[in-house]
Amino acid sequence: MRLTVDGKQMEIDADPEMPLLWALRDLAGILGPKFGCGIAACGACTVLIDGSPVRSCVLPVGGVEGDVVTIEGLSRDGALSAVQQAWLDEQVAQCGYCQAGQIMSATALLDEIDNPTDEDIDNAMAGNLCRCGTYPKIRAAIKRAAALKLARA
Template structure:
């Protein structure tokens, strides 16, 4: 199978039923998406497919249609993505395990809603679990990222 991941074409030699997460991690060597639960309940494995957040732990690689973006693919030569910068500015991470999925979901939210309300953020991020409980910092970082994106526009 040929996939476009983070703007590059990669060949995946795998059973089409293999979850995308394992194809990314074990075959392509892309380690940002994490295994958390294996049942699409925690969000640690979230990647974007054509801009929409998808739980890669349950999506068979053979069913992937569209460009896959992982946390490794959101920054640019000019620097960090505004969400990544906001995460640093707000000191969101504690253990960090869930952060790739949190960030990818936040990126998708801000592409859909440029200046989200707290309710928008809670609705979009509700399926991403953080065992450290950094939810208030996550919300603050998303608001900061929205400001950074609007300032760059």
């Protein structure tokens, strides 16, 4: 089947029931989205499809309609996205394993809400588990990213 991932067209020969995550990781070699739970309970595998956040560990690859964007597709020409830059500036990550998913969810949130409140952040991000407990920094980074986006616009 044909997929567009991070702006690149690719042909993937997979069982249509295979979750998108495994098609990306094992077949396409796109390792940014991580495997955490396999049941959409931790958010580590989050990608965007036509801009909407999706847990790729449970979406059958055969059901993918639209352009897939992973963490690897956020930086343009080597420049970090506003969200990634904010994550770097706030030194958010500890083990870092969940952060690709966190950044994708935050990206989706900021695409819809320019200046999210704490409640908006809670509502968007509670599906993304972090066992290192980086939540206070995630909150700060999302606010920083909102400001940075505004400044870049």
